[in-house]
Amino acid sequence: MSRFQRVRDNLRRAYDSGRESVRQARADEGVAGRPEPDDDFEPPPRPPEVVHDSTISQDDAEVPHSLRIAAAWSWRLIVVGVVGWALLHFVGIVSFVVIPLAIALLLSALLAPAVGWLLRLKLNRSLATFLVLIFGLAVIAGTLTLVISQFIDGAAELTQKASDGVRQIQQWLKTGPLHLSDAQVTQAINNAQDWVNAHTSQLTSTGIATAATLFEVVTGMLLVLFSTFFFLRDGRKIWRFIVRLLPVNARWSVADAGDASWATLGSYVRATVLVAFIDAVGIGTALVILKIPFPFPLAALVFLGAFIPIVGASVSGAVAVLVALVDQGWVIALIVLGAVILVQQVEGHVLQPLIMGRAVAIHPLVVIIGIACGATLAGIIGALVAVPLIAVLNTGVRRLSRSRPEVPPNAVVVGGTSATN
Incomplete structure (x- = not known):
């Protein structure tokens, strides 16, 4: 054995003995620091950890499940409400568009x-x-x-007959079941005149504001024309561009929901036009038979009012009843009222279910609430747009939440990205 090998073996033995001494010292130190066991004392067992799928800490587990669910719903509803309020505020700012x-x-x-x-x-x-x-x-x-x-x-003739109708009402107030005196009737008329005089400034300011917004109305009409032209010509391209801005996994679902919503909107508008036309023909025919003045303008008013479901046709029919009352008296007015009610019943029980179909079927309570909210937020335009907006959202949400068939775990999907292209 060479001298170099002997030196290497000596170093190796010295290193191993040093490591063994260090290990023994650490073992002795651990035994010395460990407390002596006490037979009279046993540590309590550790409680089992409560694990909940809906909690991330032990503190959350101490809160009742119903309270946690209520709190989760509460803050989510608050977030949705804040976002909805901000969206409505933004729409109000850009309502001109x-x-x-x-x-x-x-x-x-x-x-x-x-x-x-x-x-x-x-x-x-x-x-x-x-x-x-x-x-x-x-x-x-x-x-x-x-x-x-x-x-x-016919404005002059209608004004004259309206004056005659007012005098008839005054005479009925005196000779009818109320038996009002001349002084009471005069006082009621004076109160009405005082109300008009008191609100003259408000009415005048409203007229001035309306005149000031004439330019905005004309600009809005031009925007409607240009938007309608490009929606009809390039609507499909615009929708594809919007869908391509979304994440890839959401494109197919959103595109499918959008196509279904557009079909629902088209069905609703065309069905509403048909129902409005039938209402106008029915009430207009009754006005012609009873020889009520302005049958065509009143029928056109019924046609336009029918675009606001349930409420519009009733209000426009009430105008026809008032004209009949002024021109022909109580009997003919009651007959016109009966004709309006008959047309409304046919619309509600036959035309709406038959023409609208299940594609745009909405509960009447939802329709009334939507019209009320739309009229409160945006006036006549809001009442006009509320129901088709509800129909579109109903179809879109139903299509987005539609359940899809589950893919088996061992299935192999080939070309999975082709559906999103």
């Missing part, structure tokens, strides 16, 4: 089948959209012109 866009969507849903029919005739998409839009504007302008002209032509 939102309202024309909403009207343009309704018009696009109504006119889209006509554009599709012209496209099947091999017309250019821009030309087909332009022709449909021009034809629709001509129909609306012609109808409004006819209605306004008839109202203007």
